[in-house]
Amino acid sequence: MAGIVVVFDFDKTIIDCDSDNWVVDDFGATERFDILLETMPWNTAIDKIMGEIHSQGRAIEEIGDCLTKAPISPHVIKAIKAAHALGCELRIVSDANTFFIETILKHHGLIEYFTEINTNPGFVDDEGRLRIFPYHDFTTSSHGCGLCPPNMCKGIIIERIRASAFSEGKKHLVYLGDGKGDYCPSIKLSEKDYVMPRKSYPLWELIYTNTQSIKAKVHEWSDGEELEKVLLQLINESLSADRCDNIVPLRLAADFKCHTVPLPSSPGALPKALPVPH
Template identity: 25%
Template sequence: MAQQQQQQQQHTFLVALDFDNTLIDCDSTSHMMEQLAPAESATIEAHWNMPWNELNDMLFAKLYAAGVSKDDVIRAVRTFAFNPDMRQLFALVKERGGDIAIVSDANTVFITEFFASQNATHFISDTASNPASWTTDGRLRVAPRTNAATPHACTGTCPVNLCKGFEVAQYKTRYDRLLFVGDGERDFCGMSKLGPRDAALGRLGYSLESFLVVREPQRVGELQAPLLWWRDAADLITCVSQVLGSDSIPLIK
């Protein structure tokens, strides 16, 4: 029995996905503002370099002051663009005995409410994101995943409030193999903590591609894991199937 449990542990794997523009086909904050307060798009553009949790907290203060209710926010969450093929990906991972985690600079309320709206909560084993909660009078507050007073000391592409490399390193203590899926430059830190038997899966057409293909292609050499590119959910399913079907995948640069 002990040997069987050890063998099972050796074969556990995790698929960790970013949320915005990866799992969903939109940026959750921008979509939220388009639905509830289109005029605030200028606020997002003017403060794009703020820590994302601080920007979101400020935006939701504006929404609350304008009379936007908790129910209004939740209804908007339910309209996030979602490719139904992603459910096939979830089913594939579970069928192969793996877990699924969300690693995102969005917030826990967006993620929890979205999966509840899709009847997909049972697929998700863990969420690493900025913690969010409702005040008693219905305002959404968004806090940092990592407090600025105790910085993660990442010198890569991560914001001060969330280090995806740190999150990946924690998961790697619990899983034998990890597949990290993302679209943005800020996903690179998470990918850089993967090992040769893991896999980095980057979405074409977003800032990760610009970062690694156009601006700093030499940084691909920092990756120990193979890098595979995907464009939509069907492509991603193919990539994940390819990775899970082999103990080693040739590095694609």
């Protein structure tokens, strides 16, 4: 296994839209959702909207069908499969919910590549109504981070992932994201890590207006094709550097050249990932 953990945001990173808005818009509830946001947090408003959609007689299967149509670049799919084939551990940290994320990943045959999905719990109750709850129960206590929404601090999650990865001998973490909520985890990264902000999105703007707060190496991307190219380049460079460190004494490292790891030629050679906990 490579000593690399790749952590993806989901909305506007793995998929090319916001999954909440995708469903809300498709069910004609955009105006109602905007009204709810005036008086309640986003996560609470989504749960409320899902209840109203259910009360209108819309089945959970309709929501699932809607989610399978969410746009995702074939380059992102290739990047996920290639990163896993190269031995990276893949995780998701997202402010979406388990039902939306798992439905989309299963539809595209991607869920087996991720060892962990950190997101808001989403499940179908006995009445067939989709319930969405906050990752962090802010009604009983605060997570204490002023940068993040009340229901989730991604920075706390990233600190746990980094500590776990380090204890397992992994050396690098790559974080990909786009939104304001991805800034907190980005500033938790070390000099050995990488952050990949989506160009011209809120995370990218925050990073480039607060450059001194970021220790990790920054590599921007603009679309699925560039995400694939940049991510696999970083993985190959990290693998090559680690291979040199393990084989060649530091004082002689400059005299040797390590080659990048070739990408898999066929999806059939891809290894199986650990089951995603639910």
